[in-house]
Amino acid sequence: MNLMFISNEDRADQWRDNLTALLPDLNFYVWPDDQAVDPATIDYVLAWKPAPGIIKRFPNLKAILSLGAGIDGITCDPELPIDKPLVHLVDRSLTQGMVQFALYWVLHFHRQMGTYQKFAEARTWRQLPQAEVDACRVGILGFGELGQAVGSALAAQHFDVAGWSRSPKQIAGITSYAGAEALPGFLGRSDMLICLLPLTPETEGIIDAALLAALPRGAIVINLARGRHLVDADLLAALDSGHLSAAVLDVFYNEPLAAEHPFWAHEKVTVTPHIAALTSPRSGADSVAANIERIERGETPLNLIDLARGY
Known part of the structure; x- marks a missing residue:
């Protein structure tokens, strides 16, 4: 399994450590450091506020995973591929x-x-x-x-x-x-x-x-x-x-x-400076990993977004 992490606001190293501990077979890549990786091999994008057009570079995504409870940090991309499942984060710590x-x-x-x-x-x-x-x-x-x-x-x-x-x-x-x-x-x-x-x-x-x-x-x-x-x-x-x-x-x-x-x-x-509820890589990784496992088993992910409604 290959995942591309795209965010300038979150700690990639903490997400990598927590996710790979839960999913030992996961290859965790970080944009733009790993942009040389063949985009066709990326199964998942875990993102927040990606630059327009980045996500659509990956044609074979099984899901787009939001790093936030909201999805406006994903849907802000005007070129977002709407044919891919979009999942928001439900994090017990948040x-x-x-x-x-x-x-x-x-x-x-x-x-x-x-x-x-x-x-x-x-x-x-x-x-x-x-x-x-x-x-x-x-x-x-x-x-x-x-x-x-x-x-x-x-x-x-x-x-x-x-x-x-x-x-x-x-x-x-x-x-x-x-x-x-x-x-x-x-x-x-x-x-x-x-x-x-x-x-x-x-x-x-x-x-x-x-x-x-x-x-x-x-x-x-x-x-x-x-x-x-x-x-x-x-x-x-x-x-x-x-x-x-x-x-x-x-x-x-x-x-x-x-x-x-x-x-x-x-x-x-x-x-207050947007601190009411902060995403924790430790507890958030539990939710992300559980959904990846569901998708890999052929099941519908939890917390799937209806793009027509926007939530």
């Missing part, structure tokens, strides 16, 4: 990281830790009234695998959790909203909105002025999906008007976020 990050920020706001930090800086001893946890309504915009994992963790802490997705889901302790007609009702009950949508042409720019206006006054937006879901100017306007009370942004339209971007200095915005 999922755990996303759950931890989301839970941290929901608890941060629910327990008013930002205000208490200001009290501490002013050496002020003051206790605030604390709302019951089941009165805090959290909405998860995008209820796929990551959204369901986050929702289940929040529901286990007794938050009032709802999830919105294209099709209905049945997850214990969580209210499901599905389809465009259900979106206004979902937004209207979401005191905290966590975006975990896949990035598709339909979801790009979805967090705009109209969506934000449908949230309750004082709502909080937490974007952990992709920066292109958010219309930056509309979020800033909603914060400045007082309609939103805060935002946590881990992803941005352009990354790294430019030093002059107003998000950095806005008192209601917390910026």
Whole structure:
């Protein structure tokens, strides 16, 4: 078996060590160092943000394997061969990281830790009234695998959790909203909105002025999906008007976020550098190796992407 690794953002050596330990018969090549290898012999591409046209050089691929939970780092290639199976990465470490990050920020706001930090800086001893946890309504915009994992963790802490997705889901302790007609009702009950949508042409720019206006006054937006879901100017306007009370942004339209971007200095915005959920070569290799083994046995890989839907 021959695999070509294509990424400038991931550690090829760590992926090689972990994958070849699991798949001793795997020949692991790295682009562009190994571009002299006959492209017709490459069975798999493991990639993130390849330059346009690279993947189509390999005519006999059994699958294209994404290094990320999303696939926008693959579908960004305008010359991507659409006749090859495309598989996204489901990594237990990445999922755990996303759950931890989301839970941290929901608890941060629910327990008013930002205000208490200001009290501490002013050496002020003051206790605030604390709302019951089941009165805090959290909405998860995008209820796929990551959204369901986050929702289940929040529901286990007794938050009032709802999830919105294209099709209905049945997850214990969580209210499901599905389809465009259900979106206004979902937004209207979401005191905290966590975006975990896949990035598709339909979801790009979805967090705009109209969506934000449908949230309750004082709502909080937490974007952990992709920066292109958010219309930056509309979020800033909603914060400045007082309609939103805060935002946590881990992803941005352009990354790294430019030093002059107003998000950095806005008192209601917390910026983190796309670290909510990082892919681990150690745990990620387990998922990649398992799918390669399935394909080699003639089975359908897990986490196969429907390119028509974009996820």
